[in-house]
Amino acid sequence: MDRKSSTAAAEHDGRPVAELLNVLDAGVRRRAALMIDEWAAIVAWADQNVVDAPEHAATVREGYLDTGVPIAGAGAPLVSEFNLMELIAVLQRSPDGGRAYVGRIVECAWRLPLLYAQVMAGKVATWRAERVADLTHGLNADAAAFVDRQVASRVGRVGWAEMDRIVATAVLRHDPEAAEARRKEASDHRHFDIGDANENGLAVIGGLLDAADAADLDDAVARRASLLGRLGSEDALDVRRSIAVGELARNDLELDLLTTDTETGEVTVRSAGRKAEISVHLTDTMLTEVVDAENPVGRWHDGKRPVLKEQIREWLRTATSITVQPVIDLADCDPVDRYEIPARHRKQVELRDTTCRFPGCSRRAERCDLDHRTPHADGGPTCPCNEFPCCRRHHRAKTHSGWRYFVLMPGHLLWRSPHGWFFHVGPNGTQALDPPGHWPDALADPGLVPAA
Numbered sequence: 001m002d003r004k005s006s007t008a009a010a011e012h013d014g015r016p017v018a019e020l021l022n023v024l025d026a027g028v029r030r031r032a033a034l035m036i037d038e039w040a041a042i043v044a045w046a047d048q049n050v051v052d053a054p055e056h057a058a059t060v061r062e063g064y065l066d067t068g069v070p071i072a073g074a075g076a077p078l079v080s081e082f083n084l085m086e087l088i089a090v091l092q093r094s095p096d097g098g099r100a101y102v103g104r105i106v107e108c109a110w111r112l113p114l115l116y117a118q119v120m121a122g123k124v125a126t127w128r129a130e131r132v133a134d135l136t137h138g139l140n141a142d143a144a145a146f147v148d149r150q151v152a153s154r155v156g157r158v159g160w161a162e163m164d165r166i167v168a169t170a171v172l173r174h175d176p177e178a179a180e181a182r183r184k185e186a187s188d189h190r191h192f193d194i195g196d197a198n199e200n201g202l203a204v205i206g207g208l209l210d211a212a213d214a215a216d217l218d219d220a221v222a223r224r225a226s227l228l229g230r231l232g233s234e235d236a237l238d239v240r241r242s243i244a245v246g247e248l249a250r251n252d253l254e255l256d257l258l259t260t261d262t263e264t265g266e267v268t269v270r271s272a273g274r275k276a277e278i279s280v281h282l283t284d285t286m287l288t289e290v291v292d293a294e295n296p297v298g299r300w301h302d303g304k305r306p307v308l309k310e311q312i313r314e315w316l317r318t319a320t321s322i323t324v325q326p327v328i329d330l331a332d333c334d335p336v337d338r339y340e341i342p343a344r345h346r347k348q349v350e351l352r353d354t355t356c357r358f359p360g361c362s363r364r365a366e367r368c369d370l371d372h373r374t375p376h377a378d379g380g381p382t383c384p385c386n387e388f389p390c391c392r393r394h395h396r397a398k399t400h401s402g403w404r405y406f407v408l409m410p411g412h413l414l415w416r417s418p419h420g421w422f423f424h425v426g427p428n429g430t431q432a433l434d435p436p437g438h439w440p441d442a443l444a445d446p447g448l449v450p451a452a
Helices: 007-011 017-048 054-059 081-090 095-111 113-120 126-136 141-151 160-174 176-188 211-230 237-255 309-318 343-353 392-400
Strands: 078-080 191-194 205-208 258-260 267-269 298-300 305-307 369-372 387-390 404-409 412-416 422-426 429-432
Touching (some): 017 095, 017 113, 017 126, 078 081, 081 095, 081 392, 095 126, 126 141, 126 160, 160 176, 211 237, 343 387, 369 392, 387 392
Antiparallel strands (some): 191 205, 258 267, 298 305, 369 387, 404 412, 412 422
């Protein structure tokens, strides 16, 4: 981009460095003041949306009432689940990220009052306070108060390694049973994950292992990588280590593929081979000699990205089986005379919408409920044109609270929050529209969006 073409850049052309630094400093101060105002407003909102019955917390996943949800540590108030969704949408944050963000502010205001006072006085940056709130969320009230006293006046000077030690001390001093429970719980979170292959045929591996197991795995990989080097491999050490992991895996698979002849005792080894299931969308001419000028690339369904036809050919050459499914017309309407949604409808809607259609939610459509926009009991058809993916949390909000949506056109939904805020959800994501008071009468008409 031509730097001179930017109006904002042109405004500062020719200004001396000292003056530019003053502009930046003023912006930092304004941003800090705005964040303090935002925190204060969120705390005031939380105070007005407290659910007083603590026992409701046990029914968050079971009932359909607007229950109180615990978004901060013990002793902080429970806030209205459905009203929290509206606040997060107005903040233009994702459902999970927004919930965590509001929870950190509630954690500071109710459980870390000394630190919160420092934030309101402008002495501690909001992002630093959020980091502390993340650490104290799981502590009991006494341990959280200990951390608050230790760091409130010096959070800007305490490194995060020291902060971890302060939290560990607080747990050991005020809740030793919780410390042991945390250790056991941490062990229960051990895992080993292999991600989906990307467009280059590579996959990311990650995990959390027992320290001794991790050391053994590292030794085994290092020995095999060294052996590959001695056998003539010219790849870099990191590449040889990645190859070594695959060889270790195939050696183990072959142990399960040994067959022994009961008469002769002869042992036969069968190759384990490679097994993978990859779904791609392509035209009927893409992989032939005919040039497909209109659509030269395919789409990798699980990776949600375009993929080169050469990569698809490579996958097909190494595949042991290929399944071809018929084309699904995403605009097709094929209603059925029942409430239950057939599998072909679900597949069509998942391909059409890809994610939950609630503002800001990115949960994959395959993991969502399918909502009848117009309820079946009110005459709404069981048809893809009346079916939209909503994750369980937001499906409940649409069904049992004041959240409603209207289909503007295929792929474009207009959501209305309980307090009249509007959000456009389309192919490019979520866009918050003007506040209710600025809307034309035609769009503010309650007949446009079904009433609660």
